[in-house]
Amino acid sequence: MFKNENLLRNEYFPAELPPCFNTEALSDNFEQIQQIMSEVHYNGTSEPMTFSGYKNSNARRKFAIPNPYHYCKAVEAIVNNMDGIFGIFNKNKVSLTCPQKYPPKKNESYCKRTSNIAESQLIIEQLFQNNLFEIRLDIASCFDSIYTHSVSWAIHTKAIAKRNKTDAMFGNVLDNCLQAMNYGQTNGILVGNAVSRIISEIILCKVDESVQKRLPNVTYKRFVDDYYIYTKDGFEINNIIAVFRQELSKYELALNENKIKIYESPFVYGKPWVEQMKEYVHLKPSVFLKKVIMEYNNYKDIAILKYGLKVIQLYQYNTAEWKCVQSTLINIWVKFPSLSNLIVIIFKHNENVLNKSLIKNAIYSILENNLNLKNDEEVIWAVWISKVFNISLAQPYIEKILSSENWLAIIVMLDIIKSKNMKNKTKIKRYLNNLYDEIVEDFSDEDDNFQNLMWKEIWLLAYEADQNKWLNLSNERTFLFAKKNPFFKKLKELNIGFYNSDYNYEVIQPKLKKDNYVTKKEFNAVMEKLQESINSRSDDSGKLEFKLTNEERDLVETIHSLVSTAEY
Numbered sequence: 286m287f288k289n290e291n292l293l294r295n296e297y298f299p300a301e302l303p304p305c306f307n308t309e310a311l312s313d314n315f316e317q318i319q320q321i322m323s324e325v326h327y328n329g330t331s332e333p334m335t336f337s338g339y340k341n342s343n344a345r346r347k348f349a350i351p352n353p354y355h356y357c358k359a360v361e362a363i364v365n366n367m368d369g370i371f372g373i374f375n376k377n378k379v380s381l382t383c384p385q386k387y388p389p390k391k392n393e394s395y396c397k398r399t400s401n402i403a404e405s406q407l408i409i410e411q412l413f414q415n416n417l418f419e420i421r422l423d424i425a426s427c428f429d430s431i432y433t434h435s436v437s438w439a440i441h442t443k444a445i446a447k448r449n450k451t452d453a454m455f456g457n458v459l460d461n462c463l464q465a466m467n468y469g470q471t472n473g474i475l476v477g478n479a480v481s482r483i484i485s486e487i488i489l490c491k492v493d494e495s496v497q498k499r500l501p502n503v504t505y506k507r508f509v510d511d512y513y514i515y516t517k518d519g520f521e522i523n524n525i526i527a528v529f530r531q532e533l534s535k536y537e538l539a540l541n542e543n544k545i546k547i548y549e550s551p552f553v554y555g556k557p558w559v560e561q562m563k564e565y566v567h568l569k570p571s572v573f574l575k576k577v578i579m580e581y582n583n584y585k586d587i588a589i590l591k592y593g594l595k596v597i598q599l600y601q602y603n604t605a606e607w608k609c610v611q612s613t614l615i616n617i618w619v620k621f622p623s624l625s626n627l628i629v630i631i632f633k634h635n636e637n638v639l640n641k642s643l644i645k646n647a648i649y650s651i652l653e654n655n656l657n658l659k660n661d662e663e664v665i666w667a668v669w670i671s672k673v674f675n676i677s678l679a680q681p682y683i684e685k686i687l688s689s690e691n692w693l694a695i696i697v698m699l700d701i702i703k704s705k706n707m708k709n710k711t712k713i714k715r716y717l718n719n720l721y722d723e724i725v726e727d728f729s730d731e732d733d734n735f736q737n738l739m740w741k742e743i744w745l746l747a748y749e750a751d752q753n754k755w756l757n758l759s760n761e762r763t764f765l766f767a768k769k770n771p772f773f774k775k776l777k778e779l780n781i782g783f784y785n786s787d788y789n790y791e792v793i794q795p796k797l798k799k800d801n802y803v804t805k806k807e808f809n810a811v812m813e814k815l816q817e818s819i820n821s822r823s824d825d826s827g828k829l830e831f832k833l834t835n836e837e838r839d840l841v842e843t844i845h846s847l848v849s850t851a852e853y
Contacts, residue, residue: 286386287367287395289315292360292479295394298475298783299348301338301627301662302693303669305788310781311353318357324771330469331355332741336661336693339623341587347429349475352468352744353783354772359462359480366455369440370487377490381405381508384483394479401506405506406554409513410506416515419548420522422529424510425541427639430629431471433463435536436484439491443535459484485510488536495532520641522547539633558584563590570600571609578613579719587624590617594627598634607638622651625666629673635789636674645676652682661691668697671788679703680712686721687716692746695720699755714758721756721764723768740771748773749784815841 294312311318331352340346351359355671363370371386380398387396399405404685423429437446437456445454452458463474463484470564474481493507503525505514514525530540558580565576577593594617602610632639650669655663668686671678676702686698694728707713748767750756756764765775818836 286371286388287356287364287384287483288389289319289364291389291391291396292363293357295392296477296479296482297356298350298708299338301348301477301623301626302336303666303697303788304790305669305697305785306783306789307785308353308783309785310779311783314779314781319361321772321775322354322357322361325354327354327772328466329740330467331458331744332468332742333466333475334692334742334745335660336665336691338662339462339660342585346476348477348662349467350745351475351478351480352740353776354740355462355466357478358366358479359459359466360682362455362458362462363480363483366458373440373487373490377493379506380486380490381408381506382482383486383490391475395483402555405508409506409708410552410554410721412506412513412515413550413552415834416504416517417550418516418519418522419550419552420514420516420525421544421546421548422512422514422526423541423544424533425539427538428430428476428485428511430538431474431488432537433471433474433484436460436463438536441490441829473702482509488538490533491537491563494538495535496528499528499532517523555584556584556588557591558586558589562589566596570602570606571613574610574613578617587621590621590624591627594624594631597626602635602638604638611640611643615643619647619650619654620679622660622663622666625663625670629666629670630790632670633673634792636792639674641674641676644670644674645678648676648678650741650842652685656685656689659691661693664689664691665694665697668701672697672701672704682712686715687720690742696746696749696784699750699754701730701786703753703755704786717756717758718762722760723763724756736766736770738766744773745783748776749782752777752782753786 290312293308293315297308297311298306331354333349333351335347337348338346338348371384375386377383385396385398389396399408416810436459437454440456440459441444441449441454446456450457452461462480464471467473467475467479488690489510503516503521505512507513512529515532516522516525526540526545533539546634562577562580565573568576574593574597577589579591581587583590596609597614614628614631618624618639627702632644648671651663651667654660655667664686667679671674683702684700686694689695702708702713702717708717724738724743724747728738728743728747738744747764750764751767751773754764756762758764768778818834
């Protein structure tokens with residue numbers, strides 16, 4: 286099921302951003318937000334705040350943060366029409382990412398069919414059996430290619446949607462919401478939020494329905510826009526691919542021809558390096574890290590580094606041990622600053638032995654390498670990490686950040702300037718005045734209608750700067766643009782923020798220590814507890830329910846952790 290508070294709390298900001306950006310307050314006040322939406326009427330569109338994010342070594346991806354007014358409108362439309370939407374979802378058996386009609390947990394935007402890679406792997410591997418060929422397909426630029434009118438086509442059929450374009454059909458309502466969030470654009474939907482994921486599933490579930498009617502003997506599963514297709518007959522491969530092309534084209538979508546892969550059985554799910562990496566996790570951290578780098582250099586897959594850093598996160602080091610890994614970790618970070626979300630946790634867990642002068646130099650390198658290239662994600666994280674570890678940046682770097690038009694990095698930088706009482710320093714004040722002038726000149730209307738500034742891409746910076754008085758530079762130069770907009774003025778009155786200056790990483794106790802093994806007795810104790818729980822839910826015939834309780838799931842994860850951590 287869909288709930289307003291869950292859709293507003295989770296997956297509003299792209300996961301590629303630091304956790305200081307969140308919508309907790311927006312979700313907590315959703316009932317008041319609904320009242321505001323009924324009182325404030327704006328018939329125009331809004332421009333999302335966008336940033337460039339890492340996709341792979343050869344490509345970037347444009348992420349977007351929608352204006353909260355139109356995002357709330359879209360969430361309301363989805364919740365109000367969930368019965369019709371789930372009428373589509375409930376019939377689909379092939380999508381692993383299709384929303385499910387169960388109440389979501391607090392940290393979920395909605396309940397998904399699979400919640401982790403292990404569950405997806407188990408389901409896909411059930412398709413291997415007596416099939417001899419695997420076809421892997423991928424949709425080219427899926428979200429960027431979605432035509433907003435095709436949402437109504439999927440829900441009501443293309444013929445009916447073209448005859449009736451009124452709000453009486455909720456497909457048209459969703460279409461209008463998508464356009465309003467994206468400056469009136471009909472080509473492409475915003476990347477990085479829960480609403481867009483729901484919309485893509487509506488369309489792709491209808492594609493699945495048509496494909497299955499045409500290929501009743503072909504088994505496959507879909508994970509977002511990736512297809513895993515299995516067949517016994519190699520002569521059918523070209524026909525299968527053609528059917529997918531044709532059905533996707535009805536919604537103006539296309540396959541990524543460069544990513545079509547065909548494999549012969551026996552099949553292996555996942556990347557070839559995964560099992561190899563599992564053999565290394567019991568090694569000393571410094572040795573393990575070297576193995577990670579060797580495997581990366583072999584396969585050139587950044588997922589190897591992600592895997593390795595997640596394992597490294599589980600350790601806490603003394604001074605001598607940290608010296609063995611610190612330089613290597615910094616080297617990985619400077620080369621791949623898109624991994625900052627993992628690196629920062631490692632640094633935070635070992636802050637007592639961290640050499641902050643080395644971190645500062647690394648931040649400078651990341652800024653120098655990425656500012657001119659407009660690699661926004663990397664710059665945002667570099668500035669955020671300087672705040673997390675209270676590292677003061679040199680004034681030339683502050684100037685470059687404030688003039689970069691990387692609005693999210695500028696938000697963090699303005700917060701740092703305020704927290705360090707730098708606002709009245711001569712050069713800093715000049716930089717702030719330049720930023721103030723740039724915003725006023727570039728984003729106000731010709732008639733100086735600053736109310737409309739809040740519907741521009743600058744909305745998040747303008748709101749937080751107003752809320753926190755970052756750009757109130759004198760009695761004559763006050764930054765009050767959010768206050769001049771009826772909707773955002775009411776958000777301010779509720780003290781709703783989108784940036785948490787006080788965010789702190791939770792420093793947890795390390796799960797792995799040197800020579801930390803599990804005994805047979807400890808392992809059996811976990812197994813017995815799991816068996817007791819399962820036995821208590823079996824009927825007289827010994828038949829068991831398939832779905833595990835939360836406690837059982839925790840026990841299974843404990844077992845998995847014990848087994849995979851070491852070979853003991």
